Amino acid sequence: MRSFDYVRAGDTAQAVREAGSEETRFIAGGTNLLDLMKLEVMAPGKLVDITRLDLGGIEETADGGLRIGALVTNSDLAADARVRRGWPVLSRALLAGASGQLRNKATTGGNLLQRTRCYYFYDRGEPCNKREPGSGCAAKDGVNRILAILGTSEHCIATHPSDMAVAMRALDARVEIEGAEGRREVALGEFYRLPGDTPQIETVLKPDDLITAVLLPAPAGGRQIYRKVRDRSSYAFALVSVAAVIEVEDGVISKAQLAFGGLGPMPWRDADVEAALVGAAPSAALFDRAADILLAEAKGYGGNDFKIPLTRRTLAAVLTQATEASA
Amino acid sequence: MQFNLDINGERHALDVDTRTTLLDALRDHLGLTGSKKGCDHGQCGACTVIVNGRRINSCLTLACMHDGDEITTVEGLGAPEDLSPLQLAFVEHDGYQCGYCTPGQICSATAMLDEIKAGWPSNVTGDLEAQVDASIEEISERMSGNLCRCSCYPGIVDAIRQVAREEAGA
Numbered sequence: 001m002r003s004f005d006y007v008r009a010g011d012t013a014q015a016v017r018e019a020g021s022e023e024t025r026f027i028a029g030g031t032n033l034l035d036l037m038k039l040e041v042m043a044p045g046k047l048v049d050i051t052r053l054d055l056g057g058i059e060e061t062a063d064g065g066l067r068i069g070a071l072v073t074n075s076d077l078a079a080d081a082r083v084r085r086g087w088p089v090l091s092r093a094l095l096a097g098a099s100g101q102l103r104n105k106a107t108t109g110g111n112l113l114q115r116t117r118c119y120y121f122y123d124r125g126e127p128c129n130k131r132e133p134g135s136g137c138a139a140k141d142g143v144n145r146i147l148a149i150l151g152t153s154e155h156c157i158a159t160h161p162s163d164m165a166v167a168m169r170a171l172d173a174r175v176e177i178e179g180a181e182g183r184r185e186v187a188l189g190e191f192y193r194l195p196g197d198t199p200q201i202e203t204v205l206k207p208d209d210l211i212t213a214v215l216l217p218a219p220a221g222g223r224q225i226y227r228k229v230r231d232r233s234s235y236a237f238a239l240v241s242v243a244a245v246i247e248v249e250d251g252v253i254s255k256a257q258l259a260f261g262g263l264g265p266m267p268w269r270d271a272d273v274e275a276a277l278v279g280a281a282p283s284a285a286l287f288d289r290a291a292d293i294l295l296a297e298a299k300g301y302g303g304n305d306f307k308i309p310l311t312r313r314t315l316a317a318v319l320t321q322a323t324e325a326s327a
Numbered sequence: 328m329q330f331n332l333d334i335n336g337e338r339h340a341l342d343v344d345t346r347t348t349l350l351d352a353l354r355d356h357l358g359l360t361g362s363k364k365g366c367d368h369g370q371c372g373a374c375t376v377i378v379n380g381r382r383i384n385s386c387l388t389l390a391c392m393h394d395g396d397e398i399t400t401v402e403g404l405g406a407p408e409d410l411s412p413l414q415l416a417f418v419e420h421d422g423y424q425c426g427y428c429t430p431g432q433i434c435s436a437t438a439m440l441d442e443i444k445a446g447w448p449s450n451v452t453g454d455l456e457a458q459v460d461a462s463i464e465e466i467s468e469r470m471s472g473n474l475c476r477c478s479c480y481p482g483i484v485d486a487i488r489q490v491a492r493e494e495a496g497a
Contacts, residue, residue, distance in 0.1 A: 006328060006345040006391060031387050034348070035368050047345075049392055075381070079447040084455040095450040099472025100439060102369060104381040105388065234450065234471035 002043040009048050012055070012178050012212060018048045020180065020208035026050050028071055029105040031098075032114050041122060041131055042115075055109075055212055058082070064218030067176075070109030070211045074098070074164065077108060086219035089243050092226035093167035099235045109211035112165055112175065112191070113203070116158035116265075117237055118147060129155045130199040145303040146239065149295075149311075151264035156199030157301055160192065160266050161237050167226055168214060169267035170243040170259035176213040179206060185215065192266030202265075222247035222255050223322045229262075229314055238262035240307055240314050246277075246322035253277045253323065260294070263311060270294050282323035287316040330394040334359065335403030345391055350374045352390035353400060361401035361430045365474070372473035375431040376400050382438035384472075401430035404437060412493060413437055416486035424477035435473045436487045440494065442469070461491035 009015035019026065023045035027033055036042040055069040058080055066087070068077060077083060078094035098106065120126045120138040127136035139147055139157050148159045165188065173188045191203055205211075225244045230236040241261035247254045256277040260268040273294045280286050291312040298308050329342045332352065339357055341347075350367075353359040353376070362385055365373035369387040376385045377399040405411035413433050416422070423429045443465070448455045451468045459465060466484050475483065 001346045004345060006389075008392075027389075027392070030389065030392070031369055031384070034387050034389065038367065047389075051392060073381075075442075075447065079445070081456075084448065088455050091448065091455055092450075095448060095452075099372065100442065100469055101372060101375055101382050101384045101435065101472045102387075105383045234468050 001037050002040060002045075004037075004044055005046040007046065007048050008052060009050050010052065012053055012210060015048055015050050015053060015210055016178055016180060016208050018046075019210070021046075022207055024048060024207065026210060028107045029073070029110045031102050031106050032110065036115060036122075039122060039124070041124065050210065061215065066216045068108050068214045068216065070107060070213055072108045074103040074106045074108070074111060075100070077164075078103065087167075087171060087216060087224070089170060089224035089226050089245060090164070090167040090216075092224070093163040093228075093241075093243055096226060096228045096238075096241070097163035108164070108214055111162050112168075112188075112211065112214070113205075114160070114162050115202075117161050118158040119143060121158060130158060130195075133198070133200050140301055143303055144301045145306070146237065146262075147301065147304050148264050149298045149300055149304060149307050150260075150268055151194050151266065152299060152301075153195045153197065153199070155197050156195035156265070158195070158199065158265055159262055160202075160264070161261075162267065163226070163228065163238065163241060163261060166238075166241055166259045166261035166267040167243040168216070169269050170245055170257045171220060172217050172257070174215040175211055176215060177205065177209050178212045179209040183212070188214075188267070189269060195265050199265075220245045220255070220257060222257075225318050225322055227314060227318050227321075229310060240311050242314055242318045243267075244318050244322050246319065248282065248323050251281055253280055253282060258315075260311070263298075263307065277319075282319065284316065284320075287319045288312070290319065291315050328391050330391050332357075332390065332393060332398060333396065334398045335400060341390065343390060345389065347390045348386050349376070349378075349388045349390045349393055349398075350385040353385065359400050359402055362434075363427055363430055365428065365431075370474075371428070371431075372435055373428050373431040375435040375473065377434055377438050380438065380441065382435050399434070401434055404433060411437070412490045413486065416489045417483070420482045420486040420489065421479070422482040422486040423475070423479050428473060428475045428477075432470070432473050432475070432483055435470060436483075436490075439466075439469050440487070440491055443491070444494075461488060461495075463488065466491075 025044040055071040126138040228241040245257040256274040363373040365371035369384040374386040
């Protein structure tokens with residue numbers, strides 16, 4: 001690990017002041033950042049410790065939603081009684097991720113900013129445009145079974161690894177950010193950036209921007225499901241995952257909010273898929289049409305071609321479960 | 328950098344490089360070698376310790392970030408002449424072969440049983456709002472962050488179940 005300066009921030013304003021350069025990183029749980037620093041994939045010159053900031057609470061908002069502090073751990077968020085009752089897809093997604101030890105350390109803000117687990121991003125002996133812009137992408141023609149089929153570019157086919165963010169995207173979450181110019185909110189759907197020719201830039205955050213909270217709107221109701229397909233049944237990243245909030249009224253789908261993990265460089269959501277479902281009666285043919293829309297632009301790179309049929313089948317399974325008559 | 332660590336009820340003053348992980352501080356600077364370094368990347372769980380009541384991977388956290396935290400290592404759970412209930416149960420059920428992962432397993436299981444008592448659900452819990460039972464399936468899922476290359480999982484699960492039953496009966 002390269003050496004770094006360490007500063008413990010006493011309040012949010014100080015944290016923002018201490019940041020402001022590409023060389024500085026905030027640290028909270030540290031479960032991903034320190035891993036990458038040990039491998040020198042990331043080598044910040046300065047760490048600003050934000051763990052003592054007052055960002056650890058979950059509060060109810062005036063509109064019936066929740067304000068989740070950036071330092072709330074994945075464990076606490078998953079176990080929160082209000083989340084389990086009103087936003088169960090979020091609890092489910094959190095519990096499907098990582099291990100008990102990691103969930104106890106990993107924070108809400110940090111989880112959103114997880115880096116890809118692409119093997120070539122981690123391997124400093126290989127080219128990677130995300131790690132070293134302009135060096136090339138070894139994944140396209142390499143071992144790529146875990147990598148993306150949607151939203152890729154010729155420069156990068158990395159996936160975003162979070163489960164939590166997939167559920168939050170389905171729930172229309174917003175990210176609260178404190179920066180040098182004050183506080184702002186960004187919809188999670190506008191928070192991440194496609195790789196294009198700058199895969200090293202993953203979000204709209206500026207160096208001195210600090211995530212202070214995630215805002216959830218009032219409970220979406222409906223049936224909420226998080227289905228994760230992976231190589232082993234626990235403690236593994238998703239090959240494909242689906243977060244679903246589905247409501248059926250009088251035999252017709254009245255609400256469909258769907259987000260996908262393991263497919264793209266960000267938790268993926270496609271308004272056309274949801275529009276095709278709403279107002280229609282559930283059927284295998286309808287679910288197949290939804291998959292056609294979702295996967296119209298999908299591109300496999302050899303090792304990950306299987307994700308295209310796997311996504312189709314996982315989506316059908318989730319929609320079948322979400323729309324079948326209640327027992 | 329100078330700071331204090333409160334470990335197993337005792338305060339230790341340290342002056343170490345900021346890069347020092349909690350695991351390296353315990354092992355290399357304080358002689359507490361019960362916590363083990365397996366993968367050093369948060370994947371194996373051999374380094375698991377309990378910080379402020381929560382189990383974490385001590386390899387993936389900086390020692391200097393824990394000034395003032397209450398840290399418990401396997402040395403703080405029991406002693407050879409005074410084993411903790413889980414330590415006794417691991418002996419009784421043969422929950423190890425080489426023993427390298429055992430301190431991490433025991434720290435993890437100690438805090439994991441508290442998570443069940445607090446009603447935390449897991450990925451295999453059917454009803455998110457129902458009471459959690461320390462079943463084989465629940466224990467296996469909750470302990471997935473602790474690997475055992477000798478594959479003593481049946482003994483480990485039996486040991487943890489026994490203590491869960493004893494605690495529930497008490």
